[in-house]
Amino acid sequence: xxxxIVDWAAIPGPKWYQPEAVAEAFAALxxxxxxxxxQGARIRSTVGNDHAGTLYPAAVAxxxxxxxxxxxxPGSPRQAALCVLLDWWGCFQPEPGYESYTxxxxxxxxxxxxxxxxxxxxxxxxxxxxEQDSNARALIRELITAQNRxxxxxx
Numbered sequence: 001x002x003x004x005i006v007d008w009a010a011i012p013g014p015k016w017y018q019p020e021a022v023a024e025a026f027a028a029l030x031x032x033x034x035x036x037x038x039q040g041a042r043i044r045s046t047v048g049n050d051h052a053g054t055l056y057p058a059a060v061a062x063x064x065x066x067x068x069x070x071x072x073x074p075g076s077p078r079q080a081a082l083c084v085l086l087d088w089w090g091c092f093q094p095e096p097g098y099e100s101y102t103x104x105x106x107x108x109x110x111x112x113x114x115x116x117x118x119x120x121x122x123x124x125x126x127x128x129x130x131e132q133d134s135n136a137r138a139l140i141r142e143l144i145t146a147q148n149r150x151x152x153x154x155x
Contacts, residue, residue: 002068003027006061012101013056022046022058026065032076039080040087048088054095055088060114067122070140074133082139085119089146090153112151119147 003026008019025042032039041050047062048055069081094100094111103109123144130140146152 003030003065006065007104008058008061010104011056011058011061013058013098014095016049017056017058018046019058022062026062026069029080030069030073030077032080039076040084043080043084044087048092049095052095053092055092055111055115056095057098057101057109057111059088060109060111060118063115063118067118067125070122070129070136071125074136078129078133078136079139082136082143085143086139086146088115089143090149090151093153116147116151119143123147 003023006023008022011019013019025046029039029043043062043066044050047058063085066081066085069077073081098111100108100110126140126144130137133140
């Protein structure tokens, strides 16, 4: 899913959610050509509150974009996208009051459940990538292991 086709403004969030910044944060990650100190920080801060360890509803569509980056953008972007998902997994929780939301089709979406389901649906693709990309193999295995355990909180 291209970050430019998502209507980020249609996704609810707390007052500090800035939907106008989300597509550019993902585009910057896709364009990155080298490993920086923390390429995922901008993503974690646009679809969540990195300091509080919370996710906004935009993290659900953000997961789709991260999975597309993992699939289509080898190298630094793939590594950073995997790290963002692993950073979230079991460490982040939905922003209070935004544990679920109603999407544009009128369906209620549970933030964590939707992220877990999306990663689960991508396991086959992730396994294929791990076979071909030795640089991403360990991170992919860690993500698949985490997905198999579910969203178990890390204390």
